[in-house]
Structure formats: structure tokens, C-alpha cells
Amino acid sequence: MTTTLIIEQVLNGLQFGVMLFLMASGLTLVFGVMGLINLAHGSLYMVGAFACAAVAAATGSYWLGLAASLVVAAMAGAIVELLIIRKLYSRGHLDQVLATFALILVFSEGTRWLFGSFPLYLNVPEILSGSVELPGGIHYSLFRLLIIVTGALIALFLLALIHKTRLGIQIRAGESDREMISALGVNIDRLYTIVFALGAALAGLAGAMVGSLQSVQVGMGEPVLILAFVVIVIGGIGSIKGALVGAVLVGLVDTLGRFLLPELFAIFMDPASAKAIGSALASMLIYMVMAGVLFFRPTGLFGLNA
């Protein structure tokens, strides 16, 4: 086990965390502002990936595909918000869970109907597919590095948006008292649609980027959705800062756990059972972290009301 390997795994963990942040930020905004549990957020991630794959295949340009993932996911989000989600704000969590679960079925099967069950593959453009040499002589995939940079930029953009702009003020006001800000003349319906579409666009972008690393297929959003929920619960629901900290934490813990735990158990066990127990524990690790965080801080790390 060398330092190079560890640094590489840390970078992988960061990249994973940044992806999770793109998913989780939308989820946490929608929950914080509208009080809505949106299980269908993973479907928007999938929609983004498929839009990117389809447009990239049709035009031959990966960049157009990326743009399409943002636009199409945002549009899908806005349409769903206007037609269905809007009716759910006043309902309890149970109705929201059932309705958005139903939306997952519609989205997944609709996509399967349009694109078939076979996974699509997205080719990263030539200039991004190589690796770069980092200081210290470490070779790392350029594309993954770009994902980290993009994610970091988006995180900065979101934090600035929430804390520095008029829209951000309205969003924060909407989180704490929605009647009051609509009484002050803010068009709350439009605000909700914008927030939902913004979250959807970020999820779509995440889907397109992960789709380029792995493959684009129906149901790809669900595992990520659960992880994104873990992230926002650890971070505290409604907090962008919490989502960022939670996402990086989950990304690092998961990646490093899978890498280090088997090695750790191998110190005092035979290799085969060390690998079995280590990887079993590693896959449970983030859920243990989450249970631990909630045990000591029942509203998450940056949760508002205890």
C-alpha cells in the first residue's frame, strides 16, 4: 500500500462526493424550501444521463450532450412540478412518498420504452480521456479531475446564490416562513418551480457525468438517490453547506472504507475472510456513520431546529 494509491483513492472519494453533492443539493433545497420528499429525484438524474447520451449520439458533440442534460432535466423537473408535485406540498410525507414513488415507475418504464433495456455508453471526448500528472508524480484521470473541479465550482456558485443573491434570500425566506414571504409579494409558485427546476438540472448534470464514467441505463438513479438522502440527512435537511460536508464525508468514507477495511482486517486474519468481512463492513459503513450522526445529533450536522 503506497502513498500514491492512497492519494488516488482520496481523489476518487472526492469525485464521488462531488457527484453526490450535485444530487443532494437539489434534494435538500426542495426539501428545505417546499417540505417535499422527492423520491423521483433519481429519475431526473437518469433523464439527464439519457438526454446527454441521445444528444451526443445524434450530434456527435459531447458538449452539446452535457448542455442537453442540464436543459432537458430542468424542463422535465419544471413540467413535473407544474403538473404533479405542486399538488403535493400541502400533503403529508406519506402521500409525497407514494406519489414520487409512482413517478419513478413512470419515468423508468417510460425511458425503457423510449430507449430499450440495453445500457448506452457515452464516450468522453478525446482531449478529456487521458490522464494528467499531479505534483508528486501521481497520474490521475483528467475527466475525474474535471468532475471534481466542476463540482467545486457549482458548490461555490450555489453557496453564492443562496447567500448573496435576491433569489437566494427568497429561497432562505421560503424555508423559514412561506406564508410571510408570499404576503410580502414574492410569487411563491414561481419560486418553487425555479427551485425544483434548478435541483433537477443539477441532478441531470450529475447523471450525465456519471453516465460518462459508467454506463447510462434505466434504474441508474435509485442507488444514487438513497445515497443522496443519506447525505442530506447527515448534513441536516435544507442546508446547502450540510449537503456539501455530508457529500464529501460520504464519498470519502465509502471509497476509503472499501479500500482500507479489507487491508485492516488482513493484519489479524487470513486474507480470504478478511476480504469478506472487510467488504461486508465497508458497504455498511456509510449507513453506520449516518445512524451514528443521527444518534448524537438527531437533526444532522447542520440541521436548523433540534
Add this chain to the structure above:
Amino acid sequence: MSITKSNAINTLLIAGLLFAALCAHVLSEPFIITMATKIAIFAIAGIGLNLALGYGGLVSFGHAAFFGIGGYVCGILASHARNFEPLTTWPFEFSGTTSMLVIWPIAIFVSSLLALLIGAISLRTTGVYFIMITLAFAQMIFYFAISWPTYGGEDGLPTYVRNSFPGVNTLNPIEYFLICFVLLLITLILCSIIVNSRFGLALQAARQNVRRVTSVGIDVYKVKLVAFVISGGITGLAGALYTDLNRFVSPSVLSWHTSGEIMIFVILGGVAHLFGPLAGAALFIVLEFVLGGFTEYWQMWLGALLLLVVLYAPKGLMGALNASWRSHG
């Protein structure tokens, strides 16, 4: 709505299930009998969840854990008995069993114990955090089952033949259905006794107003925990029955999809309605079958239908049925 009318709907439901299975037996349609058995089993799981979710207001998104553990208890006991490998040798030798009468209590006990553990930690939180922490625990067990190779890991654990019940040929579909049906009746009666007991009233009051219930001297945490444990135990029993139905158990019963489905049976049927889970499970499984006959993309239509139910019949099937009955009567 008078009580007798709602009773009539309930009787119709339960009699309908029995009638459908018996008809299918006469017409020798084992597939339909299996479907009815599945409805009975998922109704039991739903009744378990309903106790926590409906009556106690504890929205658990992790009941797959109890369902799956019940299923695995059944699978593990049976596989040890068939392979003649003792499960434990100390302090006494226990070689597993293929008798349902032994498996059920163990499944209920183990899943209740798990519910005690999960509930004790989860009940510190409320609202969405409770939903998510129960999900987290279920996911932990799911991933553990996937990566633990002793009992099949990701491939699952086949039990090959159904376990035995004295005087019954459990491999005969209708006889196994009747076992599940009788257990469903017992669960319904048990649940109605619990809900109408002093404990049940305290539980429902605690859902509505924690502070008032506390102020009359009831320990809300304890009441909710006990409800959660009973709920987990009932769902665990359903899991054991499901393993025997399929003669196979795999980590997929522990996945969050299972939690979601059990939850949908409850919400679809009508939350905090004794017969709601039965109505929901029956509607869902029948729809799955009917739509599946029409199109390969039946889940899309199922999703659309579910959406309509949530948007336009928010009290679930039992709510809608009772309401329309009232307006016509």
C-alpha cells in the same frame, strides 16, 4: 358511515380472497392460488407496518429489514436442518428445523429483537429523520446480506422444499394458502385487539399529541417502541411465510423496494385502517397481473394509476370505498 357498512366491505374483502383461491383450486389454476397466497402474506406484512405507520404515526421506510430477516431465519434454519450441519453446538446442539411451528416463533422473536434495537435508536428522531434512519438500518442489513457469503450472499439461499406443518401437505398450493389465510385472520384479530386496547389508544393518542399523552403520565417513547417491536415481529412472520412460498430467499427481500412496496400496500389501502393493507396488497398484486397481461411496460401504467390515487383519493382505497358507499346509501 355506520360500522356495519364498513364491516360489510371488510367481510367482502376477506371472503373474496378465500373464494378466489378456492375457485382457482377447483379450476386447477395454481398460479392464481399462489397470487392469493402472496396477497395474504403481503397483507400480513402490511398489517405489521400499519400498526407502526398508521396507528403510531411512525413512518418506517425500513420494514424490509424485518421482512427479510424473518425470511432469512426461515431459510437458514431450513438449510441447516437439510444439510445436517448444526447451527450451534454450544451451549446445546441446535441443528436447525424444518417445522413451521418452530420456525415462526423464532422468526417473530428475531425480527422483534431487531425491531427493538433499530427502534430504540431510531425513535430518538422524528419526521423525515425517522424515515431516513429506518431506511439506513435496512440498507445496512441489505448490504450485509449481499456481501456475507455463508448464506449465499448475492445469489440467495434456496430451501428447495417447503417446511412442514403437522397434518398438512404444504407443497399443495391450496393447503399452503389456507395456512397463510388463517395466519392472516389471526393477525387481523390480534391487530384489532391491540388497536382497541388501552395500549392502542395510548399509541394513537401519542401520534396525535405527544405532549398531552406525556402529561397524563404515559411514557410515549416506551409506547412507540413496543408498537414498533410488535410491528417488526408481525412483518417478520410474513417474511418467513414468503420464503416458504418461493422456497428461496435472497437479499432482494431486504432491499428498499420491498420497504416501498409494503408501504404502498398500506397507503393504497388506507392508512390506519385495519383491513387497509389487505385491500392495498390485493389491488396492487391484481393490477400487476392484469396490466402485465396487456403490456410489457405495465409499471408505467401502474405508476400513473398510483399517482391518480394519491392525487384524487388521498384516503386510500378503504377511504374511497367507505365514502362512496355512504353517498349511495
